[in-house]
Amino acid sequence: MASLSEEEENYVRLALLLKGVTPRAVRTYFDRECPPSSLPSTLSRSYNKLTDLKVKRIINQAQWNLLIPRNGVPDSKTFDVTLMICLIRNLTSINPPINGFDSLPQPGEITPGSDLARIKCYRNKLAHHDSNTIDNTYFNTAWREISE
Helix, strand or coil: CCCCCCCHHHHHHHHHHHHHHHHHHHHHHHHCCCCHHHHHHHHHHHHHHHHHHHCCCCCHHHHHHHHCCCCCCCCCHHHHHHHHHHHHHHCCCCCCCCCCCCCCCCCCCCHHHHHHHHHHHHHHHHHHHCCCCCCCCHHHHHHHHCCC
C-alpha cells in the first residue's frame, strides 16, 4: 500500500478533527445549554419554533424525527452537529459572531457563537471539497482555528 502524500494526510487529519472530535465538543456545549434531563420540555416549549424551522426546511424530516420521536424521548446523542448547532442558534440566547453564523469568523473572535460558526464553516468546506488533498497553508490555518 502506498503511503499518503502530505496533502492527503492533511485531508485525513482535518476530516478526523471535524468528524471525530468536534461533534463531541458541540455536544458538550449543547448539553450544557439544553441539559438532557430537561431536553424534552425544552423542545416541547419550543414546538412552534421547531415547526417553523421545519416548514422553512432548515430542519429536515429525519432531524424532526429525532426531535419529536414517536416512541421514547429525544436524546442529544442521536443529534448530528448540524442539528445541534441549529438548535443552539435558534433555541438559546447565544450571541452570533460579528459577521453572522453563516460566515467564517475572524481569527480573533473567540466566543461560543464564533466557535460554533467556525466548526460549521470548516465542516461545510470539507464536505464540498473537490479532492482528497489539502495544502499545508489551508490545513495549518484550519487546524489552528478549529482546535483552539
